Amino acid sequence: MQRRMRGWTWIGGPLLVVLGLLHAGGHPARAQSEPRVEARVSADSVKIGERFTLTLVAARAADRDVMFPSVDAGSAVFGDLHAVRRGAVRTRRSSTARRVDSVAYEVTTFALDSARVPVLPVRLASGGDTTVVGTPPRTVPVVSVVGPDAEALRTPAALIPFPRPAWVWGLLGLLTAAVLGGGAYGWWRWRTHDQDGPDAPDPERAYEAASAQLRRLERRHPSGPEAAKAFYVDLTEALRVYLVRRVGVRALEQTTAEVVAALRRRPEVREETIQRLRAVLEQADLVKFADAQPPPAESQAVLDDAQAVLDALEATRRRDEARATDDASSSA
Template sequence: MQRRMRGWTWIGGPLLVVLGLLHAGGPPARAQSGPRVEARVSADSVKVGERFTLTLVVTRAAGRDATFPSVDAGSAVFGDLHAVRRGAVRTRRSSTARRVDSVAYEVTTFALDSAHVPVLPVRLASGGDTTVVGTPPRTVPVVSVVGPDAKALRTPAALIPFSRPAWAWGLLALLTAAALGGGAYGWWRWRGRDADEADAPEAASAYEAASARLGRLERRHPSGPEAAEAFYVDLTEALRVYLVRRIGVRALEQTTAEVVAALRRRPTMHEETIRRLQAVLEQADLVKFADAQPSPAESRSVLEEAQAVLDALEATRRRHDAQATDDTPSSA
């Protein structure tokens, strides 16, 4: 009898534990975390010009809508990668309150040794509230396309020196003198132009002022966190001051989402230009508010894109002004 009771205790103990877990509803569910976004590549390493797949995956709340970068965003968003095409956005349910969105890009790169993938922004919108989340930056190794017999390659031999005729030395002296004279004349004209601009009243157009401010950023090399933040602050200020003076948008006191919404309410603004401006401002927001650290090459690419957006905005504004002038009835 005692032996039978000990056998029942040995079997019934674990059974009671299992029944207790089932009655309690299993282990407690983990609290839902915030939005997460990651970038996945289809290969550990690629060759120059080889096409591969970049997949962005975002886990978000069911009440938010995810917007991924467009395929024509350029190097300002994709860094060393060149996006060829983008697939459809796929959505699956991970729980009753969570969704997982993913989109695949066919990309290639022409970088040497490694391709840098910067912080890729994904916008999450819920009603009028928009949040920008970014992927961690990563590097994709790029293997050499030189074959295994590269060891047989040799450096070119030194050129055999030839004596120069006397007339060649005379021609070289004349060309040197002409270059020095042209440089001195150009420096004199440049100094005179700067003096005229310093004495002239503040009558330059908003476009010229913004373009000049962006041009001055070309001489800066934002390699550290503080330098990068100051670089992007000046870049966005140039664009926002232009939007205030030329377009009439209160861009200095609005967020990026509010600036984009204000521009979309203007029928003369092109959607493509607005999306390019939004990409530049969001890249700057990631540096200023999310501690993103772009390389100097990426910053130069964003600067070039900012100048291109400024040119497009000014061209649109001038066409609108010309059309308004043509539509004005002339007095008899």
């Protein structure tokens, strides 16, 4: 019996290994090359306002560069967590073809009961291609700061009313009139701004305004991280406002992927123009959200591409308007 068991072990061991590889998809090398990211927190539960550590870990191929979210990305990226500061990126080698990068954020939260940690985007770049991999979402329990004797708390007794002198009522009347007047003025200013804001229809001057804003950027040299972010924020604002006013795409409230999808639903816009606009917006996203710092020469090239996209969109728009005018004249 023991000889039979040893024979089965000798045959069955390699068989189980082969079955395991087949279950994994038959491509162990490809499975190992796939990037993996995860988010770790330093505590099982936290208190409101307490600072703790959020660590992002990315296992990737050695020929890829990793870019973690910026510390000032805000709630759109970090959800219920507020990032206070970010540490340096640390890299270790797991094998000759794999690297593991990690970065620690000091965070806090003011959520009640639980804090939502959404899918955190980690960008992996190789050559001219960029892949975004997200961490699995998770929830961090938030412990109440009220102690176990909370049932013994009592509502404070009401204050004893004291009679107010006449001048107090007069002052309250003046304050009320000032608040009402300020509210009316603010409403009027809001209405005026809403009519003259980015969503206001002004197709005749949209191209000129966007081109002038891009020309002003030619005099800037975004050499530092803050200067680079400001440069790309102004550059994408010029393009997005033009898309709103002239093309009719709600670009100010859409992501880069949504803007590209909206333009592809318009057959008059050429695919070459869409791809060029996508490259400009994705470069700006890397600078604004992943702390990328391109050299000034590369930023100038992106600025030239933005102007080329603007020219192509305007030429398409004017051609369609001329065609519509000719059709209207023919039908009349």
